[in-house]
Amino acid sequence: MEINxxxxxxALVVTTRIHGNRMERQRIGAIMxxxxxxxxxxxxxxxxxxxxxISGLDEITxxxxxxxxxxxxxxxxxxxxxxxxxxxxxxxxxxxxxxGVFMAFEETAEELTQNFASLGxxxxxxxxxxxxxxxxxxxxxxxxxxxxxxxxxxLFIRLGCAIxxxxxxxxxxxxxxxxxxxxxxxxILRAELARLFRWLKDKGVxxxxxxxxxxxxxxxxGLEEYVADCVITVDNRMxxxxxxxxxxxxxxxGSSHGTNEYPFLIEEDGISVLPVTSLxxxxxxxxxxxxxxxxxxxxxxxxxxxxxxxxxxxxxxAGTGKTSFANHFVQAACRRGERCIYFAFEESxxxxxxNMRSIGIDLGPLISxxxxxxxxxxxxxxxxxxxxLDILRHINKxxxxxxVFDPISNLINVGVIEDVKxxxxxxxxxxxxxxxxxxxxxxxxIEDEGQTGQGxxxxxxxxxxLRMFETDGERNRGISVIKSRGMKxxxxxxxxxxxxxxxxxxxxxxxxxxxxxxxSARAAQEAREGEKMLVSDPxxxxxxxxxxxxLRSLKAKMDLLHSEFETEEEELELLVKEDETRSxxxxxxxxxxxxxxxxDASQPREEK
Amino acid sequence: xxxxSEEGPALQEQDYEYYILKLYVAGQTPKSLTxxxxxxxxxxxxxxxxxxIVVVDLLEHPQLAKGDQILAIPTLVRKLPExxxxxxGDLSNTERVLVGLDLKPARKID
Numbered sequence: 189m190e191i192n193x194x195x196x197x198x199a200l201v202v203t204t205r206i207h208g209n210r211m212e213r214q215r216i217g218a219i220m221x222x223x224x225x226x227x228x229x230x231x232x233x234x235x236x237x238x239x240x241x242i243s244g245l246d247e248i249t250x251x252x253x254x255x256x257x258x259x260x261x262x263x264x265x266x267x268x269x270x271x272x273x274x275x276x277x278x279x280x281x282x283x284x285x286x287x288g289v290f291m292a293f294e295e296t297a298e299e300l301t302q303n304f305a306s307l308g309x310x311x312x313x314x315x316x317x318x319x320x321x322x323x324x325x326x327x328x329x330x331x332x333x334x335x336x337x338x339x340x341x342x343l344f345i346r347l348g349c350a351i352x353x354x355x356x357x358x359x360x361x362x363x364x365x366x367x368x369x370x371x372x373x374x375x376i377l378r379a380e381l382a383r384l385f386r387w388l389k390d391k392g393v394x395x396x397x398x399x400x401x402x403x404x405x406x407x408x409x410g411l412e413e414y415v416a417d418c419v420i421t422v423d424n425r426m427x428x429x430x431x432x433x434x435x436x437x438x439x440x441x442g443s444s445h446g447t448n449e450y451p452f453l454i455e456e457d458g459i460s461v462l463p464v465t466s467l468x469x470x471x472x473x474x475x476x477x478x479x480x481x482x483x484x485x486x487x488x489x490x491x492x493x494x495x496x497x498x499x500x501x502x503x504x505x506a507g508t509g510k511t512s513f514a515n516h517f518v519q520a521a522c523r524r525g526e527r528c529i530y531f532a533f534e535e536s537x538x539x540x541x542x543n544m545r546s547i548g549i550d551l552g553p554l555i556s557x558x559x560x561x562x563x564x565x566x567x568x569x570x571x572x573x574x575x576x577l578d579i580l581r582h583i584n585k586x587x588x589x590x591x592v593f594d595p596i597s598n599l600i601n602v603g604v605i606e607d608v609k610x611x612x613x614x615x616x617x618x619x620x621x622x623x624x625x626x627x628x629x630x631x632x633x634i635e636d637e638g639q640t641g642q643g644x645x646x647x648x649x650x651x652x653x654l655r656m657f658e659t660d661g662e663r664n665r666g667i668s669v670i671k672s673r674g675m676k677x678x679x680x681x682x683x684x685x686x687x688x689x690x691x692x693x694x695x696x697x698x699x700x701x702x703x704x705x706x707x708s709a710r711a712a713q714e715a716r717e718g719e720k721m722l723v724s725d726p727x728x729x730x731x732x733x734x735x736x737x738x739l740r741s742l743k744a745k746m747d748l749l750h751s752e753f754e755t756e757e758e759e760l761e762l763l764v765k766e767d768e769t770r771s772x773x774x775x776x777x778x779x780x781x782x783x784x785x786x787x788d789a790s791q792p793r794e795e796k
Numbered sequence: 797x798x799x800x801s802e803e804g805p806a807l808q809e810q811d812y813e814y815y816i817l818k819l820y821v822a823g824q825t826p827k828s829l830t831x832x833x834x835x836x837x838x839x840x841x842x843x844x845x846x847x848x849i850v851v852v853d854l855l856e857h858p859q860l861a862k863g864d865q866i867l868a869i870p871t872l873v874r875k876l877p878e879x880x881x882x883x884x885g886d887l888s889n890t891e892r893v894l895v896g897l898d899l900k901p902a903r904k905i906d
Contacts, residue, residue, distance in 0.1 A: 333896030
């Protein structure tokens with residue numbers, strides 16, 4: 189023991205669970221004092237943190253693990269402890285230029301390198317570059333004989349040597365509990381472990397210590413007593429035969445942290461934790477609108493579609509064309525140059541592409557242009573939380589503007605109703621904060637009922653209901669907007685057809701008959717109206733003929749007047765001519781008279 | 797260690813084998829000194845002129861800890877004869893040291 193503290197306060201010893209010999213008690217006293225000191229310190233300065241580089245984990249820890257201190261990660265076999273700690277080292281080496289030592293007690297360096305190669309970690313390269321050092325510590329209890337007092341200085345020297353050789357800033361001990369099976373003297377071991385963690389702190393390395401989860405305690409051998417700064421637990425729980433990995437920060441001294449259980453994924457590129465349990469309603473509401481891809485539907489929704497970033501629910505029974513509506517939306521978004529991601533829970537991508545082609549929507553080019561991504565996944569493939577994580581991960585990667593879930597009602601098979609609702613709430617909240625327009629289709633079993641399953645409708649801003657109307661031995665489709673927050677939407681039920689050029693919403697039939705007429709009934713009604721038109725024709729004809737007659741008689745009258753006018757005119761002309769000849773004669777006679785009298789003919793002409 | 801019950805007759809052969817013993821220490825600590833003194837005594841008694849003791853100070857050669865998988869200090873490693881055996885502690889329990897070095901059948905100390 190480095191601290192020979194015989195005057196340990198009695199209270200501390202009494203409150204500890206372990207009742208060992210004197211040495212043990214001293215140790216506990218020393219640890220408690222030390223821990224008290226460290227917690228007092230943290231009041232004065234902000235705890236420095238070492239980012240893990242694991243997506244999500246840094247967010248819930250408020251920046252990473254406590255720098256220069258050991259963190260305990262506990263969990264059952266196969267819960268991802270080793271992966272989490274290895275990722276911490278690799279990210280440290282790659283992103284933050286902090287080399288790390290991985291002291292493995294369970295797996296050899298070769299095994300680790302191979303295992304992590306499948307996750308895309310090139311450990312060999314990192315090792316060759318002196319960024320990571322893996323030290324495999326092998327303990328075979330059968331070849332060790334204990335003969336009196338000893339300590340674990342060899343381990344310290346080894347670790348110290350490894351740390352110094354690459355200038356490590358991060359250290360992982362995985363799983364140090366193996367020591368408990370290797371050494372029989374528990375008292376020495378515990379004292380040495382306490383010393384080891386103090387030593388790690390003195391070295392100033394950020395350390396992760398992993399431990400198997402115990403029956404009633406966090407770890408089988410009570411490691412949490414030594415590592416008191418930050419404790420994270422991971423597990424892999426089965427619910428309804430679906431496994432979900434979860435992570436929780438049990439404590440983080442001197443720092444605030446997320447307190448919930450966060451699901452995490454182990455995927456091709458390692459662990460990702462996504463803290464999506466915040467249920468805040470603080471998102472801003474965009475005011476611009478986007479088209480639904482169906483002009484008539486836009487008209488039904490206040491003229492220009494729905495708000496960007498809103499959530500749209502398209503509910504309907506089987507075969508009402510929910511997917512077709514959703515794909516119209518997708519096509520319209522892609523035409524605007526916006527990226528779309530389509531989560532299909534029922535059909536494969538190629539099936540969707542083929543089926544949509546039948547209504548004239550060609551998704552193929554959109555996919556090849558990188559505007560559309562279809563991700564098909566069976567709801568039963570994994571748990572709800574995993575779905576949520578998977579969805580969010582893809583959204584974060586693809587950064588779409590429009591997201592489609594087809595159909596969201598299928599997710600209910602995965603979990604209990606409260607879980608589904610909570611998951612959907614988080615999902616929709618997430619979309620809204622990102623201003624992503626969400627289109628959810630929902631399959632309903634019972635016609636004419638307001639249920640959408642899971643009560644999802646309250647989460648939705650716009651609810652478009654597709655219905656089948658059974659009349660006169662046929663089924664016809666009708667669309668109505670049940671609600672649309674913040675817009676003056678149409679309250680009419682309109683018939684629509686799925687044509688080879690997409691969804692066609694027909695004009696509202698506003699005929700005399702009450703109610704909505706669809707299909708052949710509509711056709712019949714239209715025909716009846718057509719007949720009425722035909723019946724009313726002769727009346728018109730008669731009027732027309734009458735008018736024509738009137739016009740003709742008027743014309744006749746006009747002709748008569750015209751001829752009368754002409755006669756009068758002729759007569760007038762005749763009279764004028766007569767007058768003229770008479771005056772000429774008069775003049776001639778006057779000239780004659782003048783000639784006979786030999787007078788100057790010019791004079792009188794001048795006078796004239 | 798209870799499996800080593802057939803060692804009795806083999807004892808004769810082992811008497812003629814040469815022992816290479818490595819004692820790993822970390823500095824001149826009381827434990828190391830005690831261990832060395834105990835080892836010397838046991839060897840003189842049971843392996844006279846058939847042994848060689850190599851003392852490895854890990855403070856001087858820290859990289860050597862890895863090779864023999866040394867965690868505890870002091871550790872005595874019997875390199876020869878095979879198989880390799882490890883004895884940890886200050887070697888104050890002579891009986892256990894002898895069992896560890898296969899110089900004495902395990903059953904005698906039980």
